[in-house]
Amino acid sequence: MLVSRRLVVALAAAGALVAVPLAVWANAGPAAEAATNALLSRGRPAEASSVESPDLPAADAVDGDPRSRWGSEEGADPQWISIDLGARSTITRVRLRWEAAYARQYSIETSPDGAAWTPIYSTRRGDGGTDDLTGLSGSGRYVRMSGTARGTKWGYSLYEFEVYGTTSHSAGRASQGAVSPSPAATTSAARPSATTAAPATPATTAAPGTGLDDPAKKEIAMRLVSSAENSSLDWKAQYQYIEDIGDGRGYTGGIIGFCSGTGDMLELVEAYTQRVPGNALAKYLPALRKLDGSDSHAGLDPGFTKDWKAAAADPQFQKAQDDERDRVYLNPAVTQAKADGLGALGQFIYYDAMVMHGPGTDPVSFGGIRKAAMAKAKTPAQGGSEPSYLSAFLDARAAAMRTEAAHSDTSRVDTAQRQFLNQGNLDLHTPLTWKVYGETFHIP
Template structure:
């Protein structure tokens, strides 16, 4: 799916850090890629702060609702949607791994029919309850993790490494791919990257990393503003740009940022 800024959930008080400054201190750039477990955990928390107003991304396996963005139901850890095919892929993977006593199996035909639309036909009224119930099953959680990595995380990090980007750039690619999808069209990740490359060379082509990431984030926010559900660009402007301005290309904690007016911190 494409995660959207419209998926606003009440922020738990324990997730907020109201006194945290948005300015991050200058620090040495770390060498670890986003695939390192500690870095990947940071990436999951950053996405969850934007998508679910919480740093507790593991609590989102059972999340499901229609956020009225034209993609049908949105659910799970990266906002898989019934209208874009990735929710179908998650359920199909889960059914393959758990063919019996699987409450989501009966919705596979409907998910195939509504793919590409905002329709709930065949999904109401039971699909949301079945999705939430499935979240208690570790096999379902593994299915979500696997589809997240296959469709979004691994391709994004792989392309970022080819472009010579460190952890912050790898995260910028991942977050963009989650929200916009991996497609080559102007509204997809491929189109956003192409727009950035027209303005600045990535490090692998001899360009400066900061200049290129600035161009990429500019292209990203331009794409967001073209879609009503994504017009709030704070997940870029008061998060990723904050880290970039601080020179934190390694995405090293402590990290302080804000999304939709709510402040967050990762201390270590």
């Protein structure tokens, strides 16, 4: 569990499960539309988040053989399977032929580069069999099925994943192998002041209704992080941050406040050492293992903070921080938010709560806060109102914060998250203006 000093906002993993009324269910076979829309996916490269066994690869879902299939790891959510169409294409129809292990809740998403995904269809009422989704409106080189809730105790399994539409060959030649620039490459490197000005807005523009997997919204989220924790919107300057803030968790460091007393700093240094054996922090691993659950600095002083700051200049250490942030906090929070039917703001709210309070189930951990909220309001996935549920969650979150002196200032909830909610900004659209601990910030 990380420290309250770090305002960490929800980033995405897979596309948000929002209601996208762009498809209708039909029973027509593939020949009905073949005259005007070609089958684009047959024999194309496919990959998946996991496979149940080597004889159930992703490629078997696009081979045209109705007997072969892809199967994911059993009992695990979320899972996905994606197809590379080879060129930018217009997607009008997707046909999914499920094995017994089907998705109850899933989305169909498109991407120009295999990194940023846009949902063009979603459902929370999948029932297996054959899903013939017609009337779709989307485009991209990549198409994936992203499952977030299984319909059985097993995994996800498809006999066939068919994508129909038209391909722009000229666009395909131009974009073949191209990758969209990351937020890091399109954002000004200048450090903003501690007041209101944001650096140049990323070149990537968030599409209406996209989730926090959108690169532009991820950049916005990280600036929100840094506004609370560092009185700055320059979150990339925080890889080198390290200090003991006196909250009983030892040293706090990095972009989301990995702590020497809560185990996540240990996991970060272990991950970094796997990538770069013999790095400057590797020698502190025995001490970090002993300090889990303690606020002591034994075995770390006097050189740890100096070595941390030196390591922060290594891109591999920066990447390790990014990856551990996502693995430990971001992905579980966003997965749960999507399962509860929440959009970008809800993912942001869940992530911040999980980072501060930890993913446990006691009353002051994320699970306990969510349970308290669900006792007051239904989630959207249960048929409830998204604003009403998020308001109940923020009430429960603020109450949990007040039980700890280090977390008792609830302005990160009251004048940022709740303000966005009261404005009806469930998708975190810009412009954004908010206050944290009395300071005003703005992203145009």
